[in-house]
Structure formats: C-alpha cells, structure tokens
Amino acid sequence: xxxxxxxxxxxxxxxxxxxxxxxxxxxxxxxxxxxxxxxxxxxxxxxxxxxxxxxxxxxxxxxxxxxxxxxxxxxxxxxxxxxxxxxxxxxxxxxxxxxxxxxxxxxxxxxxxxxxxxxxxxxxxxxxxxxxxxxxxxxxxxxxxxxxxxxxxxxxxxxxxxxxxxxxxxxxxxxxxxxxxxxxxxxxxxxxxxxxxxxxxxxxxxxxxxxxxxxxxxxxxxxxxxxxxxxxxxxxxxxxxxxxxxxxxxxxxxxxxxxxxxxxxxxxxxxxxxxxxxxxxxxxxxxxxxxxxxxxxxxxxxxxxxxxxxxxxxxxxxxxxxxxxxxxxx
Numbered sequence: 390x391x392x393x394x395x396x397x398x399x400x401x402x403x404x405x406x407x408x409x410x411x412x413x414x415x416x417x418x419x420x421x422x423x424x425x426x427x428x429x430x431x432x433x434x435x436x437x438x439x440x441x442x443x444x445x446x447x448x449x450x451x452x453x454x455x456x457x458x459x460x461x462x463x464x465x466x467x468x469x470x471x472x473x474x475x476x477x478x479x480x481x482x483x484x485x486x487x488x489x490x491x492x493x494x495x496x497x498x499x500x501x502x503x504x505x506x507x508x509x510x511x512x513x514x515x516x517x518x519x520x521x522x523x524x525x526x527x528x529x530x531x532x533x534x535x536x537x538x539x540x541x542x543x544x545x546x547x548x549x550x551x552x553x554x555x556x557x558x559x560x561x562x563x564x565x566x567x568x569x570x571x572x573x574x575x576x577x578x579x580x581x582x583x584x585x586x587x588x589x590x591x592x593x594x595x596x597x598x599x600x601x602x603x604x605x606x607x608x609x610x611x612x613x614x615x616x617x618x619x620x621x622x623x624x625x626x627x628x629x630x631x632x633x634x635x636x637x638x639x640x641x642x643x644x645x646x647x648x649x650x651x652x653x654x655x656x657x658x659x660x661x662x663x664x665x666x667x668x669x670x671x672x673x674x675x676x677x678x679x680x681x682x683x684x685x686x687x688x689x690x691x692x693x694x695x696x697x698x699x700x701x702x703x704x705x706x707x708x709x710x711x712x713x714x715x716x717x718x719x
Contacts, residue, residue, distance in 0.1 A: 466683025550584030611638020
C-alpha cells in the first residue's frame with residue numbers, strides 16, 4: 390500500500406479506498422492509483438479484508454454442468470452483470486449430484502461469499518440448511534415451480550411443457566413419444582414432461598412411448614435414442630425431446646432416413662440453443678430465457694434490482710415457443 394501511495398502521489402487511505410472500490414474518490418485520482426498498482430503488480434489481500442468485514446467480494450455460482458450448452462449462456466449473463474459491481478463470480482459444478490452440490494456449497498460458503506446463485510429448487514436437507522443459515526442473498530435460478538429458499542429467477546417448466554403440448558395438439562399430432570437424458574436427476578426436464586403429459590391428457594391424448602438415458606446429451610445419443618424409439622413404435626407421429634441437443638441428433642437421423650418432417654413425423658426440443666441455426670431445418674424449440682435469468686439473478690445479488698425488495702424476490706420469465714420447420718403449420 391505504501392509503495393502504491395508513493396508511486397501515485399496520494400495517501401495510503403486514498404489508495405485503500407480505490408482498491409476496495411469504496412469512498413468518494415475522483416476519477417482522475419482513481420485512474421492514477423490503479424495505474425500505479427498495475428505497474429507495481431500489486432494485488433489486494435482479500436483474505437485480510439474478509440477478516441474485518443466477514444465477507445469477500447465473491448459470488449458463488451453453482452450449476453449442474455458446463456458441458457450442457459444451456460449453462461454457459463447463463464454464466465455469461467451473470468458475469469457481464471457483475472462486471473462493474475466489484476463482485477466476482479466463482480463457479481462450481483455438481484454434475485446433477487445432490488452429494489456433490491453439498492460439497493461444493495460447503496467449500497464455497499466457507500469463504501464467506503457475498504451471495505450465492507444456485508441452479509434449481511431441489512436440494513438435499515444439508516444443502517438447504519447451509520443456504521438458509523448463510524445470512525447472505527441466495528438466488529435459485531432456472532425454475533420457479535417449487536418453494537424457494539430466498540429469491541428465485543426462472544421459468545415455469547410445467548407451463549413450458551403444457552404450451553408445447555398445446556402447439557403439438559393444435560398441429561394435429563396424436564401419437565406422441567418423449568425422449569429425455571439425465572432422467573430422473575434433471576428435475577426441470579421432469580417437470581416439463583409432467584406439464585406436457587397433463588396437457589395431452591386433457592385433450593384425450595397420452596404419451597405412447599418413452600426413451601430415457603441417464604447420461605448426458607449429445608447429437609449421437611439423440612440419433613441412437615430416436616432410432617430405438619421408432620424401431621419400437623414406428624407409428625408415432627411426434628417426438629418431444631427433453632433438450633435441443635438430442636432433438637438435433639434425432640432430426641439429423643430422420644432426414645438421413647428420408648422421413649417426412651414435419652408431415653409424417655413432427656419433432657421438438659427445448660432451450661433454443663444457437664446450435665439450431667446450423668441445422669438443415671430449424672428444430673421446433675422453446676427459448677428458456679437463459680441469459681436474462683443470469684442477468685436478473687446477478688442484479689439481485691448486487692442490489693441492483695428495481696423491485697425494492699430485500700430478499701424473497703420472485704422473477705418469473707416467459708419462455709417463447711419457436712415452431713421452426715419441424716411442426717406442421719396450422
């Protein structure tokens with residue numbers, strides 16, 4: 390601190406204010422201090438600061454996967470929103486395991502972060518206890534169908550499933566199959582299936598076949614699952630996939646086999662990932678508002694929300710159906 394003070398020509402107190410992003414310091418003085426600190430290679434001791442404040446400027450972000458195309462966009466929304474707040478996101482991955490989530494939360498909370506953003510509403514009793522007792526803002530993301538610990542930002546996956554079912558029924562499809570990966574660990578996919586099935590039942594239609602895979606999503610797995618289902622149930626006229634990745638694999642397989650899509654067989658996925666833009670035909674899907682979810686969650690953690698609430702905020706976003714080229718035009 391003394392070296393930075395001497396190099397910049399300002400007091401150590403001013404240097405401290407600048408490096409902690411606190412206090413009333415002019416832009417010119419702030420720039421002078423930051424240039425001097427950078428030239429000297431000075432990095433503030435955040436652990437020492439935390440001993441006094443009991444908090445560090447880290448935001449713990451816990452997601453089930455980085456291999457899934459969904460979560461990097463959520464993380465981008467979080468990162469860009471926190472960029473000028475003095476808060477730094479740190480990421481942990483659970484691989485859809487409740488035990489792994491407990492471990493990740495234990496380690497992250499031991500550093501006394503300024504907030505936690507965690508995917509999903511379903512946690513073990515131990516994880517829920519840690520989050521409730523943390524004494525910091527907690528934002529659960531991606532899903533609003535459940536009982537949040539503090540604040541929640543996401544979509545209703547039950548409603549998303551119902552909306553897709555209505556679109557399929559309106560287009561005249563009646564013999565329907567459902568294909569999903571990471572089942573049953575992916576609670577959000579399960580909720581979409583439940584909403585989907587409930588809406589179909591109200592129209593007097595049922596899911597005639599199901600194909601589940603416990604592993605992750607991939608184009609090759611989508612091709613394999615589609616081939617298995619249609620070999621078993623060749624009379625199906627619609628396939629609803631739990632995500633776009635396996636849906637894209639299914640679409641490629643159907644086109645390769647010369648199947649009339651969407652005339653003889655309709656297809657739909659979920660998430661609205663950019664991958665769809667490179668397919669020979671645009672897969673029907675639903676935009677899950679991923680980046681906005683990340684942005685809104687980060688705003689709550691940073692105290693930038695416009696709601697005026699302190700904790701307990703509920704933000705439900707509305708996913709948008711994108712019919713693409715794989716559902717018959719009504």
